[in-house]
Amino acid sequence: MDFMEIILLLGVVIILVASTFFVVKQQTAAIIERVGKFNGIRKPGLNLKIPIVDKIVHRMNLKIQQLDVIVETKTKDNVFVRTKISVQFQVTPDSIYDAFYKLQNPHEQITSYIFDVVRAEVPKMKLDDVFEKKDDIAIAIKMELQEAMKSYGYDIVKALVTDIDPNEEVKHAMNRINAAERAKLAAEYEGEAERIKIVAKARAEAESKKLQGEGIANQRREIAKGLEESVKMLNSVNISSQEASALIVVTQHYDTLNSIGSTSRSNLILLPNSPNAANDLLINTISSFSAASQAIKGNNNDSK
Numbered sequence: 001m002d003f004m005e006i007i008l009l010l011g012v013v014i015i016l017v018a019s020t021f022f023v024v025k026q027q028t029a030a031i032i033e034r035v036g037k038f039n040g041i042r043k044p045g046l047n048l049k050i051p052i053v054d055k056i057v058h059r060m061n062l063k064i065q066q067l068d069v070i071v072e073t074k075t076k077d078n079v080f081v082r083t084k085i086s087v088q089f090q091v092t093p094d095s096i097y098d099a100f101y102k103l104q105n106p107h108e109q110i111t112s113y114i115f116d117v118v119r120a121e122v123p124k125m126k127l128d129d130v131f132e133k134k135d136d137i138a139i140a141i142k143m144e145l146q147e148a149m150k151s152y153g154y155d156i157v158k159a160l161v162t163d164i165d166p167n168e169e170v171k172h173a174m175n176r177i178n179a180a181e182r183a184k185l186a187a188e189y190e191g192e193a194e195r196i197k198i199v200a201k202a203r204a205e206a207e208s209k210k211l212q213g214e215g216i217a218n219q220r221r222e223i224a225k226g227l228e229e230s231v232k233m234l235n236s237v238n239i240s241s242q243e244a245s246a247l248i249v250v251t252q253h254y255d256t257l258n259s260i261g262s263t264s265r266s267n268l269i270l271l272p273n274s275p276n277a278a279n280d281l282l283i284n285t286i287s288s289f290s291a292a293s294q295a296i297k298g299n300n301n302d303s304k
Contacts, residue, residue: 019051029060064090071118077126084163095153103152134161
């Protein structure tokens with residue numbers, strides 16, 4: 001055996017050894033066929049197979065996988081929406097054979113079921129209900145897929161409705177409705193605040209008028225007491241009540257003229273100036289009060 005034959009033999013041995021040993025990664029399973037027929041499933045680690053006779057036909061991924069599907073359909077109120085569905089699934093370790101040999105394309109199969117469920121559930125709902133009940137849609141998808149895919153060796157871990165996207169015009173209309181509702185609410189709050197301000201102002205004015213009236217009443221009461229004391233004082237020096245009253249009227253008359261003349265913007269009214277002016281003014285005032293009192297008494301008697 002020459003040198004070349006030895007090298008060729010060593011090469012064949014190395015190839016056979018390399019074909020005999022193979023490694024399966026974690027969370028993966030290797031499906032082995034022998035001469036075209038299923039032979040077994042190899043688990044993670046170092047494994048053996050017969051070269052040329054045995055063949056690795058597939059390495060099955062046992063991790064949780066996610067499939068995203070976008071479905072366009074119509075709602076009950078005739079609005080077209082695009083819904084994005086995310087389905088998380090994995091191959092059941094005890095059903096690797098079924099997952100590989102029973103189903104040609106699992107992604108297409110899952111997608112078909114998603115389309116079927118979404119287009120059966122969404123048309124029953126109005127657009128607002130689709131947003132509010134998206135969890136119900138997800139639950140319906142999971143239940144339908146779980147029942148259908150279990151026989152093929154697939155376990156549905158989770159189904160999620162991750163996005164609901166209506167037409168752009170519909171979104172603009174929804175934004176306008178929301179803005180109008182907020183404007184209406186703001187107007188109601190502003191109106192309520194204005195009403196509270198008006199009521200508070202009215203109460204303050206009423207309280208002010210009340211206090212002002214009480215002040216005027218107290219002022220007049222004190223003036224009356226002062227007049228009474230003045231008359232008593234003048235009576236004590238032998239001045240009759242009528243003369244005392246006339247003197248008080250004259251004094252108040254000149255006090256009034258002094259107050260009017262204290263500012264340049266006042267209008268001065270001059271009364272007839274005669275020696276008996278004060279007495280005449282007093283008599284006229286008393287006569288007016290008496291006439292008014294008699295008129296009030298007459299009205300009261302007529303009403304009875």
